[in-house]
Amino acid sequence: MASVQPKTRTFAGVALIDTPLVNAALQHARAIHDDMSFNHIHRSWVFGALIASKLPNFAAVDLEVHAVSAILHDLAWDYKSTFSTPDKRFEVDGANAAREFLGREAPDWDSRKRQLVWDAIALHTTSSIAKHKEPEVALCHFGIFADFIGPAFPGGIISKAAFSAVIEELPRLDFKEGVKQILCNLCKHKPETTYDSFAREFGIRFVDGYEVPSELERILNALDATAEV
Incomplete structure (x- = not known):
């Protein structure tokens, strides 16, 4: 039996996975973030998807896991966030908040998928570890990194035109x-x-x-x- 291909939509020239869970994650992030932060997490997802489409290392990546990880990766970077604790790094607070979200919105997800999301968020600023982890974790890190450096991303993977197209839709503010x-x-x-x-x-x-x-x-x-x- 042929596998069912996930539904996608095109955004700024990039194919993005389009599932109820991804849309729920977007709605959750939109309710939490100001415009600047929301545009950042959204761009990070788009750039990750663009990188995945161009590198064979990510051919079999779970795009829904990547999407949720990228969209929810900064839930606690504002110290005033309801998800922020006084004694944990913001990356860990964000990973814990994403795990709670998945408990509500994705009760059918197995423990491995949940752990991948937690790891991707907790490690997204730790390049020396994240890039050696599972493809979903590495891709989340690379997409976020790409939002900071744009066309300077190694290998010429993100062209100036592609970067500008995303920025036009999601301004840097x-x-x-x-x-x-x-x-x-x-x-x-x-x-x-x-x-x-x-x-x-x-x-x-x-x-x-x-x-x-x-x-x-x-x-x-x-x-x-x-x-x-």
């Missing part, structure tokens, strides 16, 4: 300043969650009073605490 403010706020309001992430570079450069304890000091303190147990 002062994306650079918006991201800066979001990451600086994380460094101001939950700094302990940023010390081992790329956000710390924003704290070091732009946030007065932000200090990152040395990794050696943290390890030695942890060893001292363990020795007292």
